[in-house]
């Protein structure tokens with residue numbers, strides 16, 4: 001049976017009501033044996049929970065998961081009312097039975113008074129960014145935009161995939177975890193639960209997953225025809241995804257618009273790192289292949305803890321989010337991601353995020369681990385830990401003021417909001433997850449040494465940040481390769497070598513002696529145990 005024949009397309013000169021339109025769409029599907037008459041109720045139920053109005057006069061009604069029994073075969077019906085349909089207050093003219101959800105504007109308690117965000121949003125408006133859903137094909141038709149997202153883990157499903165979906169992208173997740181890929185392909189929707197004040201649920205549909213370990217060729221084919229590629233695999237994994245992107249770029253048709261590449265990792269210049277890996281993997285073809293893509297650094301912020309083993313594909317996240325993206329690379333053709341904001345200069349955003357959210361988070365984790373506490377929210381309930389974390393963040397704020405001219409009062413508010421986010425009792429986040437990969441976290445441009453080095457160069461205080469590094473050096477986690485490696489190196493390497501190798505600090509740097517002393521103190525404790 002064909003999914004769509006001419007008989008399943010109707011065009012009317014006049015207008016209609018929403019109920020009549022749903023009935024007509026159902027009647028067409030019933031007439032070809034695709035659904036039972038009960039399907040109309042399923043579509044009504046769906047409209048009650050979420051409108052299927054897409055904008056631009058298009059609604060895409062469909063049933064709910066609970067009413068799948070009413071579906072007998074795959075089919076579409078298309079009905080156009082030239083005079084329009086009042087779609088619960090929205091002016092629809094065209095409809096069929098696929099589904100999509102709509103998103104409210106991001107809830108960002110800082111947004112209205114934050115000059116960084118105001119500047120970014122103004123710029124976004126200037127660039128004409130608006131939520132879009134389809135792209136024109138060479139023959140004048142339209143197809144859904146497609147994004148290939150590497151890393152279907154916590155932030156991949158709970159944030160990047162969600163916003164891409166809400167921007168109208170079909171999302172192809174690429175991951176190396178067999179069970180996760182199978183689980184994603186076994187469902188046709190998943191829910192992002194926002195836990196905490198003001199949180200709500202969002203349903204994601206229109207995705208599939210491809211295993212890039214066992215089927216890299218298919219992933220490359222997907223990249224070849226994608227509009228965007230995003231990653232959330234961890235900064236150290238970018239070099240492993242680069243060859244697949246190279247293979248996709250090599251297969252990309254000459255007339256295709258440039259692939260928009262955005263790495264969404266907690267690192268400064270993560271997309272630059274990915275681009276460099278792509279360049280390396282492309283070898284002599286690098287110049288040609290890089291010309292088929294544009295690259296934009298981003299800063300992503302949403303706490304997405306580890307998910308329970310039996311949680312399926314659904315993800316629990318905090319309600320807050322921010323996604324700042326460099327605009328320049330796109331030359332005005334911004335990706336359609338509602339809720340993201342585009343900025344000319346990402347440096348203040350990524351440094352403010354990494355050196356406040358992630359410095360505070362990691363400090364809480366390492367002080368918490370030292371105190372034998374498991375959860376981040378519990379660690380911050382300890383007044384001594386809270387004071388140490390606050391002191392470290394005051395030091396990073398002083399650096400941000402000096403470096404980027406940020407307003408001290410607004411930074412104080414930003415810090416307070418972040419500490420409140422860490423305290424969210426509805427979010428079960430662990431010191432093990434937040435403290436993961438301590439060698440990455442104590443490296444040169446990361447959340448501790450990065451701001452502390454900048455502070456030391458300016459003669460600003462670094463005492464609290466060095467205190468947090470001291471706690472990081474004590475972090476033990478048997479399942480964390482870097483934690484094991486760090487403790488082993490602390491036992492075997494001399495203090496000077498360990499300090500310069502792991503932190504990347506030059507022994508002449510003004511921060512070096514304090515960090516070396518922290519290393520010596522950890523080594524003394526280890527030798528005594």
Ligand SMILES: NC(=O)c1ccc[n+]([C@@H]2O[C@H](COP(=O)([O-])OP(=O)(O)OC[C@H]3O[C@@H](n4cnc5c(N)ncnc54)[C@H](O)[C@@H]3O)[C@@H](O)[C@H]2O)c1
Pocket residue numbers: 150151152153154155156174175176177180212232233234235237240241264265266300301302303304305
């Ligand atoms: N979780 C958060 O709160 C959060 C927030 C902002 C940014 N981030 C950043 O996002 C990135 C991912 O973090 P996460 O918490 O989602 O981790 P995660 O471990 O939940 O997800 C990473 C995923 O990448 C997959 N992966 C590993 N190697 C791969 C490869 N070669 N190809 C494709 N997929 C691969 C893993 O199987 C896993 O599913 C990190 O850089 C992290 O710093 C996380």
Ligand SMILES: O=P(O)(O)OC[C@@H](O)[C@@H](O)[C@H](O)[C@H](O)CO
Pocket residue numbers: 266300301302303304357358361362433434435436437
């Ligand atoms: O992902 P990491 O290991 O760089 O850092 C752990 C957490 O601090 C991090 O994932 C935060 O939850 C996130 O960055 C919040 O936006």
